[in-house]
Amino acid sequence: MQPILYSICDRLKLNERRLFKLLNVNTASFNHKLQGTVRMNKSELFLGDEALAQGALDAGISGAYAYPGTPSTEILEYIQSLPETAENSVHCDWSSNEKTAMEEALGMSYAGKRAIACMKHVGLNVAADAFVNSAITGANGGLIVIVADDPSMHSSQNEQDTRFYAKFAGVPLLEPANQQEAYDMVFAGFELSEKMKLPVIIRLTTRLAHSRGNVIRKDKLQQNEIQYPEDDRQFILLPANARRNYDALIEKQKELTSLSNSSEYNTLNLGAENSEMGIIATGIAINYVAELFGGRDAIPYPYLAVRQYPIPAQQIQEIFSKCDKILFVEEGAPFIEEMACGILPNDLKISGRLDGTLPRTGELNPDAVAKALGIATEGVAQLPEVCKPRPPQLCKACPHIDSYNFINEIIAADANTRVFADIGCYTLGALPPYNAIHTTVDMGASITMAKGAADAGVHPSLAVIGDSTFGHSGITGLLDACYENTKMVVLILDNDTTAMTGTQDSIVANGILDKLVNGCGVNPENVHVLNPLPKNHEENTVTLKKAIDQDGVSVIIARRPCIQIRRSN
Ligand SMILES: Cc1ncc(C[n+]2csc(CCOP(=O)(O)OP(=O)(O)O)c2C)c(N)n1
Structure with a gap:
């Protein structure tokens, strides 16, 4: 939240959504007013969710489908609130559930147009039948499934990590580290989806979804025209077709891994002289490491920041061969760490969430990462009173x-x-x-x-x-x-x-x-x-x-x- 907005909410004892309702403005119009005053270097301020939404509109979507769920809700709300959505006939409404949203987006992709389906992590369980099978049908028009995970369960009943779903289904996943990447990855995701003819997941977590950052926008792309799949059996998953499609999906994994190894979103920096330790950080976790050393350039160890999957196996091998041991800093489950351990959980070269160097569950924070790196800190900063967690309760007169x-x-x-x-x-x-x-x-x-x-x-x-x-x-x-x-x-x-x-x-x-x-x-x-x-x-x-x-x-x-x-x- 912006400092000025934060202090208004603090004084009035309201949350951001309630304040907007009282002022009779929506998030998008507030953003535009705010941006009018803080616009710098042509950048605009967006929540992570809004950056994805704006990215989707600028990348030429024809449809956005979603069922609400924290922390993903603001994506569709933002798209709904912009006049350009209706002006450009972008379909945008709530679906009955995540499965119907996923299938509606798949139908739009079948017709050759770009579409997104948005949900919280547990929503992907509801959509799983459609989602996993969409990896077998493949996509036609670009198809992105945006899934917001909630480590620490701020408002969820579990903290499952969507990266497992991407691996399970065999589709690529992009994981932005900041709002700019969230915006850019929608463009990259649609290109990847249309090139590989596969759905692509963009995974983000609560911290990114609900914090604001500057974004520089790209030129707006036109929507695709209707264009049916070249192969008219592609979307008919009768066993004979499904077997053929599944073989093709398995075949694509090599190219997907090679794309990950050369992706601009997987940053391998072997320049540091101290190779006693290397760091593999995923998604937003690289920010915690960078913050502790005063920026990514100042990280004194070799590091690999992973934001595109399947895992960049070659880059991982390179950093392993250069360093005596590796610290894994992953937001979510020890996804790569477990794969790197293989069947040797006690491999001394590896530390992270599995050996207790970092907490096994919950969201990362700078103090936990500092401890893992052996850096002394003053402990968790005290939150102002207004931020202190309060038990939820039903509203008066509910x-x-x-x-x-x-x-x-x-x-x-x-x-x-x-x-x-x-x-x-x-x-x-x-x-x-x-x-x-x-x-x-x-x-x-x-x-x-x-x-x-x-x-x-x-x-x-x-x-x-x-x-x-x-x-x-x-x-x-x-x-x-x-x-x-x-x-x-x-x-x-x-x-x-x-x-x-x-x-x-x-x-x-x-x-x-x-x-x-x-x-x-x-x-x-x-x-x-x-x-x-x-x-x-x-x-x-x-x-x-x-x-x-x-x-x-x-x-x-x-x-x-x-x-x-x-x-x-
Ligand atoms: C699979 C899944 N999707 C979305 C959510 C987020 N979510 C929690 S409760 C809820 C709906 C609540 O609406 P309703 O049942 O009408 O109850 P109300 O809150 O209005 O009393 C949603 C969308 C979730 N927890 N799980």
Whole structure:
């Protein structure tokens, strides 16, 4: 965040998004105003997410597809907010989930145009079927999958490293170290995608996604015309075609590795005289090393900064042969370190996250890297009060509070009650004073887990899910429950938005949700729509009790708009 913006937010005790809402400006228009005053050397200030978004627009995308998820949400929000998106007919809207986003982008690539699909790291699990198979179909128009990882789980349920997915699928991955590279890599990624006829991943992490830096833009490229694949069997993955495509994909790996070895994004510097130790740093991790020595040029050891994958095997061999030992500094998992160890985990030449020189989990920071390099520091800098972590909580007057209040009446009356929740603001029902839920695993898992538990004999078995998550992946679970007429209750907390990630539109708004519930086959007598307000508490408790006693699946739609969208309307 910019210092001036930071101090305004600090004084008003608001976050950046809330401030923009109050001022009735969006991030893009704020940026343009800010850039008007701080423009230097024709550079512009962008969040990492915005640099990717602007890069995509300048590199001639025809479509951007995404499902919100921190820290990737701002990519699509930024593209949506620019007038040029509509002026140039760039398709840009939220998809139901990451899999549909991935497939829509693949369809655009099939038609010969450039497209991006954006998601957070766990979103790639949802999109995995489409993604892994897109490596077998290959791309036609440039296709980039932008995935934002969240080491340290600032707002996620795991810290998986997307580089494993790239290796698993056999596609190249680019990993910017700063905002300028994020911007440039969109151009490079599309060129690579169209040259190799493969999807390309751009991986970034929270720290880059949500910090601002200067970017110098390139000339804008025209969008591609529609042009179908030369081989009209390319996208038909019947086994005979898939086998042939898969062989071609394996064959391409040599060229991809050779491109990595000569990439401008893999910087091998063997100039330093002290070769007692060499450093291999990946993505933004090179910045921590550079910061400790006062810049990349001042790093006193040979180093390799890796930002293009598959791993540049030749460069890695070169630095290994020059140095007595190697320190791996990787943001995320010990991805290259493990490969370098091979089956010899105790190889003394290697240190990093595997031997405890760096913490095995969590985001890197300058102090951890300093310790690994044997440099004394004064310890972690104290954060100003406004930055101190505070436990999250439901907003005052949030409708979910009233839903949990009547759910808790049922739990109090019957200790057998089990509540399978999902991912959204209502996950905070796990915390005091509610303590109202028993599970939260992944998006969509509430209804299916409640069904599995009901199958096991649990009663009452309740699922709690939000409207956006229902559209994302809850609906298929309801289909299962209806198919078997499982005795359970699904509570859909419909606040008319995707609140957790910043109030993006919910795809099931405007009456779609009710039609979907009916269309899944829920008995109309078992569908109850209620308003979670304190004054309706008794009535709502009775309705839930009734739903629990009904035969088969019951659905309660607890409908009241999120307080945040109420405020901004
Ligand atoms: C696979 C995946 N994609 C995206 C996210 C980010 N995310 C967390 S909750 C959520 C949706 C919340 O919306 P809703 O279910 O309507 O609940 P609300 O927050 O509005 O109460 C999203 C998109 C995630 N955690 N996992």
